[in-house]
Amino acid sequence: MKMSEVKYLYIDDENDESIDSLINGFNDLKEIYVERMPISKGLNFSDLKDSILDRIKSNKFQGLLIDLRLDGTGPDHLEYSAISISSELRSIAARNETPSFPIVLCSTIDKIRETYNADKTSQDLFDYTFKKSDDPNYPKFSRKLLSLVRGYQYLNDGVDNLELIYGRKDLNTLDARIFERFLDQETVPYDYCHFTIKTLFHCTNPLIKETILASRLGIDIQESNQSWIKLRDSIFIEAKYQGLFYDGWDRWWSDVIIRIFKDITGEKLSFLNADERVALLTKNTGIEGLVAAKPIKHNVSSEFWTICEAYKKPLDPLEGFRIQTSMALKPWQEPKYLSLDAILEQVGVEKNLKPHYSEKERIEELKKTLK
Amino acid sequence: MAVSSKNMAFRRDRASELRQIADLLDKHIGDANTYCIHNAIALLQNSEIIPVLKDGSTDENIWGYDIVDFELPVETIKHIKPDDIKDAKAILNLKLRADIRKWNTFEDPLIELSFDVTLKGIGKSVYFFGFHIDKHTSTTHSDEPHPIYHLQYNLNPRKSEKPNLGEIFYIDTPRIMHKPLDFILGIGFLTSNFYPTAYSVLIEDVNYIKLSKKYQTSVWKPYFHTLANHWKPFVEGNITWKPTSLICPILQ
Numbered sequence: 283m284k285m286s287e288v289k290y291l292y293i294d295d296e297n298d299e300s301i302d303s304l305i306n307g308f309n310d311l312k313e314i315y316v317e318r319m320p321i322s323k324g325l326n327f328s329d330l331k332d333s334i335l336d337r338i339k340s341n342k343f344q345g346l347l348i349d350l351r352l353d354g355t356g357p358d359h360l361e362y363s364a365i366s367i368s369s370e371l372r373s374i375a376a377r378n379e380t381p382s383f384p385i386v387l388c389s390t391i392d393k394i395r396e397t398y399n400a401d402k403t404s405q406d407l408f409d410y411t412f413k414k415s416d417d418p419n420y421p422k423f424s425r426k427l428l429s430l431v432r433g434y435q436y437l438n439d440g441v442d443n444l445e446l447i448y449g450r451k452d453l454n455t456l457d458a459r460i461f462e463r464f465l466d467q468e469t470v471p472y473d474y475c476h477f478t479i480k481t482l483f484h485c486t487n488p489l490i491k492e493t494i495l496a497s498r499l500g501i502d503i504q505e506s507n508q509s510w511i512k513l514r515d516s517i518f519i520e521a522k523y524q525g526l527f528y529d530g531w532d533r534w535w536s537d538v539i540i541r542i543f544k545d546i547t548g549e550k551l552s553f554l555n556a557d558e559r560v561a562l563l564t565k566n567t568g569i570e571g572l573v574a575a576k577p578i579k580h581n582v583s584s585e586f587w588t589i590c591e592a593y594k595k596p597l598d599p600l601e602g603f604r605i606q607t608s609m610a611l612k613p614w615q616e617p618k619y620l621s622l623d624a625i626l627e628q629v630g631v632e633k634n635l636k637p638h639y640s641e642k643e644r645i646e647e648l649k650k651t652l653k
Numbered sequence: 654m655a656v657s658s659k660n661m662a663f664r665r666d667r668a669s670e671l672r673q674i675a676d677l678l679d680k681h682i683g684d685a686n687t688y689c690i691h692n693a694i695a696l697l698q699n700s701e702i703i704p705v706l707k708d709g710s711t712d713e714n715i716w717g718y719d720i721v722d723f724e725l726p727v728e729t730i731k732h733i734k735p736d737d738i739k740d741a742k743a744i745l746n747l748k749l750r751a752d753i754r755k756w757n758t759f760e761d762p763l764i765e766l767s768f769d770v771t772l773k774g775i776g777k778s779v780y781f782f783g784f785h786i787d788k789h790t791s792t793t794h795s796d797e798p799h800p801i802y803h804l805q806y807n808l809n810p811r812k813s814e815k816p817n818l819g820e821i822f823y824i825d826t827p828r829i830m831h832k833p834l835d836f837i838l839g840i841g842f843l844t845s846n847f848y849p850t851a852y853s854v855l856i857e858d859v860n861y862i863k864l865s866k867k868y869q870t871s872v873w874k875p876y877f878h879t880l881a882n883h884w885k886p887f888v889e890g891n892i893t894w895k896p897t898s899l900i901c902p903i904l905q
Contacts, residue, residue, distance in 0.1 A: 454699055457691035487688060537692070552722050552744075553771070553811060555779075583779045600740055600775050613679045614688040648739065 288431045289315045290386070291337055293330075293364075294349040295356030304388075304414065313424035314431070316347060321358050330360070331370055338383050344431040346371070350389035365404040372407060375472060381438045382471035384430035387411040405608075409475055429530025430475075436526070437471035447474060449524035456488055456537070457614045478526050482533070486588065486616040489523055489533040497586040497596035498539060499563065500556030502575040509571035517567050518542055556584035556596070577601075579623040580652065590621035592630030597621055603637040603645060622648055655700045656713045663753050664716050668697040670864060671718070674837050677861050681854045682844075684726055690836070693718040704750055707765055707790070715764065717750035720836055727772065727847045737776030743847050744771045747836055759875045763788055766802070768834050770843070771810045783810030786831050802876070803828035832876055837868045841903050856905075865903065 290308075294301055301318065308316040319337070321330065337343045348364040368385050375382040387408040409430050412423050437447070444461055445451050453461060463477070482489050495518070496503045496510065503510050521538035522528075543551045547562040554562070560574040575596040577584055586596035591605060602619030611617060620637055624630055625645060637645060656664070671694050675687040696702050697718050704717040727741035750765040766788040774780040784806045789799060806826040809816040816823070834842055844852035855861045881887070897904040 455692070455695050457688050458695055458698075459691060555811075582777065583775055585773075585779065598775070598779075600742055600773065613675075614691065616686070616688075644740075651737075651739075 287315070288313075288345070288428055289317060289343045290345040290347045290427060291334065291343040292316050292318045292347045293321060293334075293352065294318065295321070295352045295354050295359040296349070297357050300414070304418070307418055307420040308424055308427075311420055311424050313421075314428050317343070321360065323358050323360075325358075325360055327360075327362055327367065327370075330367060331374075334367075334371065335374065335380055339380055344435070345384040345386065345427065347386045347388060347427075350387055365407065368407045369404075372472060376470050378470070382434055382475070384409045384427070384434050384475070386427060386430070388414055390414050406476060406480070409479060426530040429527045432529065433475060433478075433527045434471055437474055442469065447526050449526075449528065450535070459612070460488060460614055474526060479531075481612070481615075483527070483531045485611070486536075486618065487614055488536055490536045490539070492532055492534075493589045493594050493596075495534050495539060497575065497589050498536075498551060499543070500554070500559030500574050500584065500586060500596070501563075502573045502596075505573035506571060509569055509573075513563065513567065513569050513572060517546065517563075517569075552585070552587065554585070556586055578621045580626075581621060581623075588616065588619050590624050591618050592620055592624035592633075592635050595621070603641040606636050606638045626652075656703060660713055660716070660753055661700050663756070664697050667716060667718075668694045670837060670867070671697070673860065673864055674840060677855060677858060677864075678840070681858065682725075682848070682851045685851075686724055689721050689723050693720050693836075706750055714753050715750055716753050717748070717765075718836070719749075720745060720747040722746060723836075725843055725848050725851070727774075728850055729847055730774075733774065735776060735780065737778075738774035738780060739776055741772060741774035743843055744773065745769070745839065745843065746771075747839065749835055757871050759878060761801075762872055762875060763833055763835075765790060766833055766835075768839055772847075781810050783807035786834050788833065789828075797825075797828070799828035800830035802831055802833045804831035805829070832873055835868060835872055837864055838872060838903075841865055845902070862905070869904065 292301075292305065305316045305318060308314055319333065334346060338346075346368075348368065350364050352360045352367070353363050364387060368387075371385065374380055385408055388411070390413065410426050412418065441447060444464055445453055448461075464473070483491075486494060490498070492514070493503070495514070499513070499518075501510055501513070506513075518534065518539060521534045521542060523531075523533040523535060540551050543549070543559075543563075546566045549558075549562060551559065556574040556576075560572050564570065564572050575584065575586060578590055578593060578595050578597060581597065581601045583598035583601055584596075585598045585600075588597050588599050588602060589595060590597045590602065597619055599617075599619055602621060603625060604617040605620055607618070620630065620635060622645070624635075625637055626649070630636075671690055675690040675694070678685040678687050678690075697716070703711045703713055704715055705711050706715065723745040725743045725745075727743055730738060730741055733741070746767070746769045748765065748767040749763065751763045755762055766786070768786040769783070770785065771781060771783040774782075784804060786802065786804045789801050789803065805828045808818065808821060808823050808826070841852065841855070844855060894900070
C-alpha cells in the first residue's frame with residue numbers, strides 16, 4: 283500500500299458545509315484521505331460498530347476519525363456518543379478480533395470542555411484529539427494521523443521488542459519503572475500506542491519536546507533561528523527519538539542530550555547558566571549565531587531546565603509554579619510549570635493552565651514583594 | 654567482559670537497597686526526584702557495565718554508582734541570608750566506587766567517594782553555596798595534609814570567574830574530618846540538615862531505620878572501630894558516655 287493511500291473513516295452527526303470543509307482540508311493536502319461514513323439518524327449501536335469493523339478489516343480504511351457528541355443536535359444524531367462506540371471498538375481489538383487501529387477524536391472546543399474534560403476515564407480511548415476551529419492546522423493534524431496509522435501497522439505486524447519499538451538499544455540504562463509494564467505481560471498494540479503518546483510524549487522525561495530541549499541548552503529559538511536548527515539537526519541529532527510515531531511527534535532523549543553536551547564541552551549542562559551553555563556550544567561546535575535565552579519578566583535565573591507552558595519560554599524550575607494536572611505524575615516524570623508573569627497576566631487560562639493548589643501561598647507571598 | 658554471577662548477586666543486593674530508599678522517598682517526600690536513583694540502579698544491575706575508577710582502570714570486583722542531580726527542597730530557610738531568598742534547593746551529585754571484597758569487613762569499604770552538594774537559592778538574584786564530603790586518594794595531590802574522609806565547604810560551587818562574595822574571605826576552607834556517606838546514609842544527612850520535616854517522617858518508618866542501620870554497619874563501623882582502636886586497649890565497661898545518639902542522633 284502506498285503511504286498516500288492512508289484513509290480515515292469519518293463519523294459525524296452533523297451534515298453541513300463545515301464537515302465538507304474539514305474533509306477537503308485533509309484531502310487537499312494528500313497526506314491522508316478522509317471519507318465520511320454515511321449514517322442515518324437513529325442508526326443502532328451494533329450496526330454502526332459492524333459497519334466500522336467491516337471497513338477496517340477489509341483495509342479500506344486504516345483509522346477512525348470521530349466526532350465527540352454523536353448524540354448531539356446534528357441532523358444524523360445517534361443515541362450514543364463517540365466514547366461508548368470507541369470503548370467497544372477498543373475492547374474488540376484488545377481481544378484480537380480485528381487489527382488494532384487509531385481512533386482520533388474531533389469536536390468543538392465547547393463540547394470537549396463539557397464532556398471530555400469532565401470524564402477523565404474516556405480520555406484514554408483516543409490516540410489524538412483535535413479541536414474543530416475556524417482555521418484548523420491541517421498539515422500538523424495530517425502528519426499526526428499518518429504517523430498513527432504507520433505506527434499501528436508496524437505493531438500489528440507483530441513487533442513486540444521494546445528496543446525496536448522505541449528505537450534505542452540501551453533502554454536498560456534508563457529507570458526500569460518506565461518500561462516495566464511491558465515485561466512478562468500480554469500486550470496489544472494499543473497498549474504501546476497509548477503509553478507512547480500519553481506517557482512518553484505528553485510528559486517530560488525521559489523524552490523532551492523541542493522547547494524544553496532549547497531551554498536546557500540555554501537557547502532562544504526565535505532569535506537563534508537557522509543556527510538553532512543547525513545545532514539541533516547536526517550536533518544533537520543522535521538524541522532524536524526514532525521510535526514509534528517518531529514521524530508524527532518530535533522528541534529527544536533527555537539523557538542523551540546531557541551526554542552529548544558533556545562529550546563536546548567537558549562540562550556538566552545543569553551547572554551552567556544560559557550564557558555559559560551557549561558560549562561553550564558556540565566555541566565547541568563552531569556554529570555562529572546562537573543566542574542565549576533571557577529569563578522571563580520577574581525571573582532572575584538562567585539555569586533553565588524547563589519551560590513556562592503558557593509562554594513556551596525557558597524557565598528555571600526553582601522559579602516556576604507547578605501546574606495543576608488531571609493525572610498524578612509518575613515518579614520519573616518532571617512536573618510542568620508556569621512562570622509568575624504568566625500567572626499574573628493570566629496567560630494560558632484559556633488552555634486550562636493553572637497553578638497547582640499547593641502553590642497558592644507562594645504566589646501570594648511573591649505578589650507582595652512585587653508591590 | 655561480563656561481571657561474574659557472584660559479583661552480580663552482590664550488586665543486585667545493593668541495587669535493591671537503593672530501590673528501597675527510592676521507594677521511601679517516593680512514599681514520604683513527594684517533591685524528591687527519584688528518577689536519577691533508578692538510573693543508577695539500572696546500571697548497577699547491568700552485568701555488561703563495570704564502573705570505571707578515576708585512573709581509567711576497571712575491575713569486575715569494583716562496584717559503584719553515580720547519582721546525578723538528586724534534588725531536595727530546602728525547608729530550613731529561616732536563618733538564611735540574603736533576606737530576599739524565596740526558594741532554595743539542595744542538589745546532590747554522588748560518585749561512589751568500592752571493592753566488593755571489602756564490604757562488611759574492617760577494611761575501608763570505599764575506594765573513591767565524591768559526595769558533592771550544591772545549595773541554590775533564588776531571590777533578587779541566584780545564590781550558591783556548596784560543600785563536599787570526599788575521600789582523599791593518592792591521585793588527588795594536595796599540599797595540605799588532611800583526613801582521608803573530609804568535609805569541605807565551597808563558596809563558589811559554580812566556578813564563577815568573578816564571584817560576588819561581598820565581605821566573605823574566599824580561601825580554601827578547612828577539610829574537616831567526616832565519616833563517609835553513601836547515598837543511603839547521605840539521605841539522612843541531607844534531610845536532617847535541610848528538610849527536617851522529611852527526616853522526621855523517614856525516621857518513623859521502620860524500613861528506613863533498618864536500611865540506615867545496615868549501612869551504618871557497612872560504612873561507619875569499620876571507620877569508627879579503626880579510630881577507636883588507636884587508643885587500645887580499652888575496657889568496654891569504661892565507656893560511660895551514652896547513649897551514642899547524644900553524639901550523633903542517627904546512631905539510635
